[in-house]
Amino acid sequence: MVSGRPDGVLARDVWEALGTVKDPELPIAITDLGLVRGVRVTGGTVAVRLVPTWVSCPALGVIQRKIREVLGSLPGVREASVEYVYDEPWTLERMTPRGRERLQAHGLAVPACRFAEPSSCPFCGSEDVVVESLFGPTLCRATYLCRACRNPFERFKPPAEP
Amino acid sequence: MAGVLGTIADPALRRAFREWLLRTADDELVIGHRHSEWTGFGPDIESDVAMSSIAQEEIGHARVFYEQVAADEGGDIDGLAFGRPAEDFRHAVLLERENDGWEFAIVRLVLYESFEALRLRLLEASGQEPVAGLARALLREERYHALFGETWLSRLAQATEEGRRRVQAALDRAWPEALGLFEGTEADDLLLASGLLAQPPTSQQAEWEGAVRAVLAPCGLVPPEEAPKTGGRRGRHTADFERMLDQMTEVWRSDPEARW
Numbered sequence: 001m002v003s004g005r006p007d008g009v010l011a012r013d014v015w016e017a018l019g020t021v022k023d024p025e026l027p028i029a030i031t032d033l034g035l036v037r038g039v040r041v042t043g044g045t046v047a048v049r050l051v052p053t054w055v056s057c058p059a060l061g062v063i064q065r066k067i068r069e070v071l072g073s074l075p076g077v078r079e080a081s082v083e084y085v086y087d088e089p090w091t092l093e094r095m096t097p098r099g100r101e102r103l104q105a106h107g108l109a110v111p112a113c114r115f116a117e118p119s120s121c122p123f124c125g126s127e128d129v130v131v132e133s134l135f136g137p138t139l140c141r142a143t144y145l146c147r148a149c150r151n152p153f154e155r156f157k158p159p160a161e162p
Numbered sequence: 163m164a165g166v167l168g169t170i171a172d173p174a175l176r177r178a179f180r181e182w183l184l185r186t187a188d189d190e191l192v193i194g195h196r197h198s199e200w201t202g203f204g205p206d207i208e209s210d211v212a213m214s215s216i217a218q219e220e221i222g223h224a225r226v227f228y229e230q231v232a233a234d235e236g237g238d239i240d241g242l243a244f245g246r247p248a249e250d251f252r253h254a255v256l257l258e259r260e261n262d263g264w265e266f267a268i269v270r271l272v273l274y275e276s277f278e279a280l281r282l283r284l285l286e287a288s289g290q291e292p293v294a295g296l297a298r299a300l301l302r303e304e305r306y307h308a309l310f311g312e313t314w315l316s317r318l319a320q321a322t323e324e325g326r327r328r329v330q331a332a333l334d335r336a337w338p339e340a341l342g343l344f345e346g347t348e349a350d351d352l353l354l355a356s357g358l359l360a361q362p363p364t365s366q367q368a369e370w371e372g373a374v375r376a377v378l379a380p381c382g383l384v385p386p387e388e389a390p391k392t393g394g395r396r397g398r399h400t401a402d403f404e405r406m407l408d409q410m411t412e413v414w415r416s417d418p419e420a421r422w
Contacts, residue, residue: 052299054219054222054303055219055222055223055226055296055299055300055303056218056219056220056221056222056223056225056303057222058218085292085295086292086295086296086298086299087291087292087295088295089295089298089299089302090299132208133208133211133212134212134306134309134310135208135211135212135214135215135216135306135310136211137211139215139218139219143208157306158302159299159302159303159305160302160303160305160306161302162298162301162302162305
């Protein structure tokens with residue numbers, strides 16, 4: 001033990017610190033989005049593995065840098081590595097109920113499980129909605145129009161099921 | 163992320179798999195760049211954003227495959243993307259063709275996405291991590307590109323007789339070079355013999371033709387009977403690519419050591 005902080009305690013601190021890192025394109029923490037695949041702490045050396053929602057998401061580098069920053073200022077961390085892994089694709093099941101609620105509150109509809117399931121308007125709840133475009137303002141959002149309340153809205157777009 | 167090439171012991175096999183990774187990366191970079199030329203010029207704002215997003219995704223996909231090559235060689239990915247002469251690129255010629263109208267861009271998108279899905283399945287089945295996992299993730303992303311392309315294809319071809327005629331003309335032009343997507347080299351033979359690839363590109367071609375014809379037929383579109391035009395996989399490119407490469411690499415060449 002070099003750091004004087006047991007690995008188990010440090011791991012908890014690391015998870016807590018990761019919970020303060022927000023996705024720059026969505027108003028939720030990366031832990032609520034389900035980006036963190038795993039954290040390993042060995043004698044003060046921290047290895048964080050992340051899984052991207054979209055492989056080409058321009059926020060990936062920003063998130064990596066932010067994590068290095070928060071871990072760099074965490075007492076007991078001697079060294080930290082942050083890498084993206086692809087052993088299993090990201091799916092909507094990785095998003096926490098809190099993450100979903102926050103996105104909904106932000107006016108972004110979130111499918112329960114798959115993009116292909118019917119959508120409802122986040123403003124009035126109507127299911128009389130149409131896709132305007134599969135490609136919205138970010139790679140992970142599609143744009144819709146609600147025919148009931150005439151509001152345009154956005155819906156979270158996970159990578160398609162095979 | 164550790165590179166896949168370091169895990170392949172046999173040097174000839176490693177070179178062959180490198181060839182495959184480069185082909186994949188070059189295809190994605192080159193078509194991504196062509197798609198990006200629609201930014202600001204799409205027929206409507208939604209299509210403009212869509213084509214720009216598809217471009218962003220394809221170039222991002224190129225990036226992760228270049229990273230796999232660079233991880234083994236110690237080079238940087240900008241050097242791979244922007245620092246090679248035209249003859250070192252391994253993409254199919256279809257992808258470098260200039261955007262000759264929206265209908266050509268859509269036809270090319272449809273033909274390429276169908277090919278890309280089959281290739282990603284081969285890479286997934288190779289079991290070579292992390293490339294196999296990457297292929298699995300990318301398959302989920304490419305699906306939306308295909309949906310966008312197919313929706314536009316039927317919209318253009320089924321609107322008016324002029325629309326159908328113009329899409330058919332674009333298909334006639336694109337088809338022989340689309341067959342060139344399946345051009346094989348010695349690398350394919352080696353990978354097949356070793357079992358890294360489960361299927362030769364030629365057998366994938368039949369599957370691709372079936373899938374593509376199923377999209378074309380309801381639109382009243384018929385592929386021409388023509389022989390494949392190949393060469394891209396061996397580094398033989400056209401004047402279209404010379405111009406594109408010149409423009410695409412201009413900023414990088416102004417200061418190759420710069421960090422952006």
